[in-house]
Amino acid sequence: MTQPDRMPVMFVGHGNPMNAIEHNAFSAQWAELGRTLPKPKAIVCLSAHWETEGLRVTSSAQPETIHDFYGFPKALFDVQYRAPGDPALAREIVDLLKPTQVTEDEQRGLDHGVWGVLAPMFPEADIPVVQLSLWRGKSARYHFELGQRLATLRRQGVLVVASGNIVHNLRTFDFNATEATPWAAEFDAKVQSALLSRDFDALVDYQSLGQQATLAIPSAEHYLPFVSALGLVEPEDQIRLFNPKTLSSISMTSFLAS
Template sequence: MTARLPALFLGHGSPLNAIEDNAWSRTWARLGAELPRPRAVLMISAHWETRGASAVSASEHPETIHDFGGFPQALFDVRYEAPGDPALARRVAELLAPDMVVQHPARGLDHGAWGVLAPMYPDADVPVVQLSLDRGRPDRWHYEAGRRLAVLRDEGVLVVGSGDIVHNLRAADFRTGQVPDWAPRFNDTAKALIAAGDHDPLIDWPSLGPDAQIAINSAEHYLPLLYVLGAQQPGETASFFTDDLFAAVSMTSVRIG
């Protein structure tokens, strides 16, 4: 019988973390070495949004997507050539039925995916399937999708959400890295609710007030967290790591189980 794998939410921050040697990338590398080896990864990244239906990457050989600008050439030179897993893509669609899930034949891995997986699994030998964020769905749907996908944890699949609990680039001063006071306030509020297993306020995050609304902003970096919280099983605890803030971005990561 396959042991249940944890579910992870990884605060991914800058794409440069994929190639820089820093505390965050070293923690991701250590995590990949310490966790039981998964047969595949199901990745929910902030950087693939769809509307009207969810989609999964069904390519056998997903390409490396460089969905950013203004970074050094070394980052554009990265090729993370992990295989895909079309059978897992079909399994995801089965679990989310009757809601539509499009099998995308050519979708690659964006930097929210390979940016954290490259340090975790540098040999790119763990198959990866990416699930889009259907922005036409209410926030609770994303949480419930995590609940429906939780069974994959018992099937050798590592469920990973990649984003940031706090992410508002318009409010960030990257020259100084100064952290606005609302950023740690909301980050601490979110952590307290996660630790308590109190998910409803996190799903209905606008009800958490102005700090939440400015910290979460356009929400694509926050929604992957809801999938991971939805995958939490009764009696499982949540723990935190890479728990830093820089400017208006939180690197806080969450491990369930």
């Protein structure tokens, strides 16, 4: 398959870690993307589940599979996503983000925000994967601009996958719910509207979207990958939503720009 002039960028609402091994509407959509997207030379991921002081990038040639959760079935802990790393790409990211210092981390593996999505999407695990951390305490604006600085990777055959959730409030989550909590649905709808109208400033300044923002984003780590992905969107990209579903107080809404 011929690669396009630039690879897509996507934000994936990853939700429950069990989505990695369950056959459901969400994982089916991820699998469909893996079958239909141009095969990337490498994948760079930003996940809600790796926050650090300063920026770090995985530089292992064979990153381990991190099972950073508890209380789930053994089958989930048995998953090993054995995609290779790409130390050369890690070094390129270090250079790309200068003068910001980025630490190469040879010990860090891939957390479930990464492999939980990539395992259904690219089950062969034959594409090199590098993960870049979020900078703990930095603003949404910082992470949006971080995405902008990564945009050149798209023209090198690199697929950027950001993984989190637009609405993520576990304190109010109802495991028995099959529909969205009203405030969560309202906030998710506002985000979808702003995304499709390309009002990225409102999405970065998410408090401007109303009082539901405080409930939807009680802490920012699941939202920051979303705004980083926005930073990689170019004017000529078409944006399309997928998995536009909110379960109780977690949104699975995702987008692809290409």
